[in-house]
Amino acid sequence: MQSVILAGGLGSRLKPITDYVPKSLIPINNIPLIEWQIKQLKKFKINDFIICTGYKTEQIQNYLKQKENFDSKIQYSIEKSPLGTGGAIKKAAKLIKDKSFLVINGDVITNIDVTKMYSTPNSIALVELRTKYGIVELDNSKITKFKEKKPLENIWMNAGIYYLTKNLVAALPSNGCIEDTTFQKLASKKNLTGIKFKNAFWHSIDSHKDLEECSKALKGKKP
16 A cells, blocks of 8 residues: 655744744654654555655655665655645656555644555545533533543544545646545545544644644654
8 A cells, every 4th residue: 555645735833843844854752743654654554655745855855764764665746836735646646556545644643543444445534523622511600520622522524544546636636635626526426435533543733732732642652
């Protein structure tokens, strides 16, 4: 199985860190985000990666080369200008050799068992939505319990992991987000399947707060 890692974003919300390093090389407990991703995917026997890059590509290449490519095949699909998720996948498709492939957003750290998606082509991994704010339980007007970021039962969100067929590539935009274009069309025809992963470890690193929370959740752990 080949996996496309979408690592071309500018990471604007993580400035000033991303003024110096690309988002995928931001360390989480001293280990760059992309290393967490590659090592986690290797647990599911994925050893063939296509890294979609654009911003500070050479830094990513140099880092992975120092790690001797993690005993994996690593290729690069380099964007001269941002293409969006759909455009990035379409460009990377030239390097895809199989009839199906995995895609993961470059800012996601998770333990989701991606092999559970393989029986359902054109599927999206889903995780339960968590609130961004503290949750309170009430007895009339009296607060009885205070909880942080409680999962909202049976409300599912896109986990940024896709299992796609190569014949879908023709329908991707040359420039634009797959979520706003191709996925909308597939969903309208009921040709897109959601695979639910309840209680999965999942963090998306999109802000300094996300970085802090993920670092805390992974403290003492190794990829």
